[in-house]
Structure formats: C-alpha cells, structure tokens
Amino acid sequence: MIQKDGEYQLLINEVGHWIKIEGSLNKTIPLVIIHGGPGGNHYVFERTAGPKLAEERTVIYYEQRGCGRSEIPYSEDAYSIKLLIKDFYCLLEQLGIKKVDILGYSFGGELALEIALSYPEIINKIVLSAPSLMFSDTVFQIQIQGFKTIGDERFLERMEKILSQNLSIKEKWENVWSLADSEVVDRFLFEDQKVAKCNRRLWENSGLSNTGKMMKALQMNPPCPPLEKRLNQIKHHTLILTGIHDRNTGLKISNIIEQKLSNSKLEKFKNSAHFPDLEEEKKFVTTTLEFLR
Incomplete structure (x- = not known):
C-alpha cells in the first residue's frame, strides 16, 4: 500500500505503470486522473490544473499501458478497453483503495465511463472534461x-x-x-493561441510522444455494444466540463452524454476549445472542487 506523495512504478498485469500521488495529507477520497489520447500522458495536466486540485484533494495520476512514462506491453495487440479497465482496477487493489472519484479528460472521459460501467461500486463521483465517444462516426x-x-x-x-x-x-x-x-x-x-504555444512547449519539454499504437489497436477492436448505447446504465453523480468551441470532441458529444446519463450536469466554458483545464484553468479547478465537495 502506497500512501505518501511521490512518483512510483507499479507492475500491473505484467506492465510497469507510472503513477504519481499528490495531496495525500488532505486525506480525501482519492481523485484519479485519467488521461486522453488514446496514447497520451499527464505531463501537462500535472504542471497546470493538477497541483491546484491537489491543494484540496488527494490526487492520483497514472499513465496507461504503453503511454507516457509507463512501459510498453509485450505485444502491439495488448491494448483494449477491457485491458485498460482491468489495469485500473488492479491499480486500486495494489494501492489498497476501495473507493475513488475519477476525472477523465478527452478519451480519458470515455475510459472513465467504461470503468464506471464495469466497476460501479468503486466509483464515487465522475468528472468528464471534453469527453469523447471515439468509436462513433x-x-x-x-x-x-x-x-x-x-x-x-x-x-x-x-x-x-x-x-x-x-x-x-x-x-x-x-x-x-x-x-x-x-x-x-x-x-x-485551442481558442487562445498563447495558451496553445504554452501547451506545445510543455509537450516538447516532456520528451514524450504518442506512438499511435493504442489508437490503432482500439479502433480495430471497438467495444460492443458501443458506449453510447450503455450510458443510461451509469447512475453516478457526474459533472461534464466542455468548451463551447471544442472542435475535437465537440459540445454535441457532451450533450449526448449528458442526456443519456441519469445523474449528470453539463458546465460550459465560453472561452475554451478542447482544453478548458488550460484555457479557463481557474474556473475548471473551482468548478471541479465544488462538485467533489
């Protein structure tokens, strides 16, 4: 069981996973951050909105198999929604955690919903930032x-x-x-190109890249039935945060998700595109913390 702040490597389902804990002294229900991509990482989030969330919450970052600072699986085929869900559950088992809040951004929002469907008992509240439904036309x-x-x-x-x-x-x-x-x-x-440039500098500074292998593998083996047809089974209290200028996943996708979920609220960000956590960071953090309280 790991309870102290710091970065760790955990062996989960034969793959080494990078994790980081912040704000452990807050002793709240842990907030697990789930990154997007597919194939992305947390480098930007853990240097922007993440630490501000950790001023009040216990925050856990982990990077998915083959992503960021986690290890690449033994096979290029070792990526699937089912495996990613299993990794998440085993991560919590190793950490000795029985209940968490989750915040997923972009594809991470989609994965968060899949996790909530598979293991509803371990999820408290759900935050979705610019969530995707990537298997939809x-x-x-x-x-x-x-x-x-x-x-x-x-x-x-x-x-x-x-x-x-x-x-x-x-x-x-x-x-x-x-x-x-x-x-x-x-x-x-991005709407604000100054923010876009800051984001790109952080991408470059990270030295991390998206290989595209996870995206390719997931598209070859999409969930069946599609997530959109299963959303009405999710009963958790859910907050959806979306920029009205989002050209990547779009307000339309957030509206679909909000309408299908039985216990959700959609918060729109008027000056943001796909990353409200960067373009309207203060509002993003404040709205998230208020919801989690």
Missing part, C-alpha cells in the same frame, strides 16, 4: 467540420479534394488529419 464528422472552421485557404483546398473522393467517413477523417501541421492542430485544439 459523429466524432469523425465533428472533427472534419472543426477543421473547416480553422483551416487557411491552402488547407481547405486540399481538404475539399479529400472530401470529394469516394471514401468512408473514417478514411476521409484519417486523410484530413494527415494534412494538419502543428500550427493547424493548435488552432484546432
């Missing part, structure tokens, strides 16, 4: 439309050539993303 459509709103003339010309081809919506989506350089991605993900 709706997300492909939202992102394509999002690129249309921020692309320059040259980008839009190339994009229209792709969209005019006889391809599936997923193929069009993949090809549109292949056009996007870092500047386009920053405009896509």
